[in-house]
Amino acid sequence: MGFPPGGRSARKHAAILEAATQVFLAKGYLGTSMEEIATMAGVSKQTVYKHFADKETLFAEIVLATTDQVDQFIAMVADLPVAPGTSRADAEEALHDLARRFLSTIMQPRIMQLRRLIIANADRFPELGRTWYEQGFERVLATLGATFQRLTEQGHLAVSDPMMAANHFAGLLLWIPVNRVMFCGDDQPSSQAELDRYADIAASTFLAAYGAKSPARRGSPATASPHAV
Amino acid sequence: MGFPPGGRSARKHAAILEAATQVFLAKGYLGTSMEEIATMAGVSKQTVYKHFADKETLFAEIVLATTDQVDQFIAMVADLPVAPGTSRADAEEALHDLARRFLSTIMQPRIMQLRRLIIANADRFPELGRTWYEQGFERVLATLGATFQRLTEQGHLAVSDPMMAANHFAGLLLWIPVNRVMFCGDDQPSSQAELDRYADIAASTFLAAYGAKSPARRGSPATASPHAV
Numbered sequence: 398m399g400f401p402p403g404g405r406s407a408r409k410h411a412a413i414l415e416a417a418t419q420v421f422l423a424k425g426y427l428g429t430s431m432e433e434i435a436t437m438a439g440v441s442k443q444t445v446y447k448h449f450a451d452k453e454t455l456f457a458e459i460v461l462a463t464t465d466q467v468d469q470f471i472a473m474v475a476d477l478p479v480a481p482g483t484s485r486a487d488a489e490e491a492l493h494d495l496a497r498r499f500l501s502t503i504m505q506p507r508i509m510q511l512r513r514l515i516i517a518n519a520d521r522f523p524e525l526g527r528t529w530y531e532q533g534f535e536r537v538l539a540t541l542g543a544t545f546q547r548l549t550e551q552g553h554l555a556v557s558d559p560m561m562a563a564n565h566f567a568g569l570l571l572w573i574p575v576n577r578v579m580f581c582g583d584d585q586p587s588s589q590a591e592l593d594r595y596a597d598i599a600a601s602t603f604l605a606a607y608g609a610k611s612p613a614r615r616g617s618p619a620t621a622s623p624h625a626v
Numbered sequence: 627m628g629f630p631p632g633g634r635s636a637r638k639h640a641a642i643l644e645a646a647t648q649v650f651l652a653k654g655y656l657g658t659s660m661e662e663i664a665t666m667a668g669v670s671k672q673t674v675y676k677h678f679a680d681k682e683t684l685f686a687e688i689v690l691a692t693t694d695q696v697d698q699f700i701a702m703v704a705d706l707p708v709a710p711g712t713s714r715a716d717a718e719e720a721l722h723d724l725a726r727r728f729l730s731t732i733m734q735p736r737i738m739q740l741r742r743l744i745i746a747n748a749d750r751f752p753e754l755g756r757t758w759y760e761q762g763f764e765r766v767l768a769t770l771g772a773t774f775q776r777l778t779e780q781g782h783l784a785v786s787d788p789m790m791a792a793n794h795f796a797g798l799l800l801w802i803p804v805n806r807v808m809f810c811g812d813d814q815p816s817s818q819a820e821l822d823r824y825a826d827i828a829a830s831t832f833l834a835a836y837g838a839k840s841p842a843r844r845g846s847p848a849t850a851s852p853h854a855v
Contacts, residue, residue, distance in 0.1 A: 425746070427656040510749075516808045517654070517746030520739075523811035530809035558827075565831055568801030573793045579745045580759040582752035598787075602794055606835035 410448050412438040418459045422510040426456055426518050456518075457525050463511055467533040473498060474541040481551055488553040489604055496570055496596035496603075503571065504592060509578045516579075538563040545607070555609040562607055569599040639677050641667040647688045651739040655685055655747050685747075686754050692740055696762040702727055703770040710780055717782040718833055725799055725825035725832075732800065733821060738807045745808075767792040774836070784838040791836055799828040 416438035420429045431452055435442040449455040477495055479488045502508070519526035542559030545566075549556045556562040574587060574595060587595075645667035649658045660681055664671040678684040706724055708717045731737070748755035771788030774795075778785045785791040803816060803824060816824075
């Protein structure tokens with residue numbers, strides 16, 4: 398925005414954004430008033446309108462400002478520590494570890510609340526929801542797909558459609574834990590042990606479907622996945 | 627309820643429920659007024675309050691009334707036409723067919739809108755969301771799990787944790803199409819061909835992970851799934 402960083406106006410701008418995020422996440426779009434945001438930010442309602450033309454503009458700004466969180470996921474799925482020469486067992490362990498970290502990160506209450514907020518308002522602001530879906534959700538999956546492509550080239554996976562494999566990895570990992578929070582609210586979170594167990598089973602299932610061959614520990618002969626053909 | 631079926635009061639009751647469903651689905655909980663429901667139902671606001679103590683009561687009633695839709699899913703996943711002696715190819719075709727029907731049914735706009743409505747209000751009414759999750763969502767998955775158990779006993783699948791396998795089937799099938807509608811709204815639905823393609827790939831991936839052995843058409847020897855151990 399046009400405010401010098403560190404200046405009084407920039408500080409107010411940041412305070413309004415932070416207050417708006419808190420109020421929107423807690424009360425939803427319709428349940429939030431500009432007055433309440435002003436009170437929480439410690440500024441006048443007039444000041445809020447000086448920085449943001451209307452409630453819709455402010456809402457769009459806080460939703461799209463969550464790219465920080467998206468970048469965190471991008472870095473996580475891009476940086477799988479599997480170099481050429483990594484053993485099958487280590488590559489599989491890296492995938493299990495990724496599943497655990499991905500699930501723990503996405504289950505943070507603030508991320509789940511943001512998710513609910515966007516979904517709740519998708520019919521009201523379809524353009525905003527679509528932007529978030531494409532620049533957040535799909536960008537993470539595309540990066541994960543590139544990682545699976547790399548693992549396929551290294552012989553650890555047998556993936557012919559990397560984006561589809563990324564979709565499936567996410568679906569196996571997230572469908573149940575995310576839906577439980579979406580439907581039941583945030584007041585009964587799963588324990589870390591439950592999440593880790595869920596992540597491990599998802600990773601094993603993904604490897605059973607997309608692994609280049611049966612896991613070495615089973616001593617089976619190499620078997621191409623149906624997805625490689 | 628306590629109204630004689632077919633009577634005037636019962637007709638009004640039904641008209642209020644139908645109007646409430648339409649208005650809640652279109653405008654959300656906070657965006658809906660009892661006055662608007664009364665107008666759409668063609669009754670007075672006083673009549674609405676005679677039938678339903680308050681907006682929250684009416685909302686809970688319409689959400690929980692969706693068990694008809696749930697029963698439709700239960701019947702679908704319970705009735706897989708796989709009898710003892712069914713060939714592997716026919717059993718796999720039945721699973722592909724189930725995936726296609728399940729996806730097409732769940733993607734109906736009214737079901738997607740109801741889903742968004744429940745998620746949007748899960749923090750406001752966690753008890754209601756939890757009831758719907760347990761009696762709707764989880765009941766369908768438990769029935770699907772029982773079907774997978776039966777297919778395992780018949781030698782077509784190698785499933786050791788039926789509920790987890792059902793979760794995974796749903797996650798592979800639904801994560802992307804459902805999320806796309808949740809985030810982007812209902813105005814750009816996937817074509818039937820896209821949905822069928824997505825369902826077929828999900829079913830193939832599920833079979834690659836949970837099939838009792840490699841598909842017959844590949845001519846591979848029987849290989850137990852890692853999930854069977």
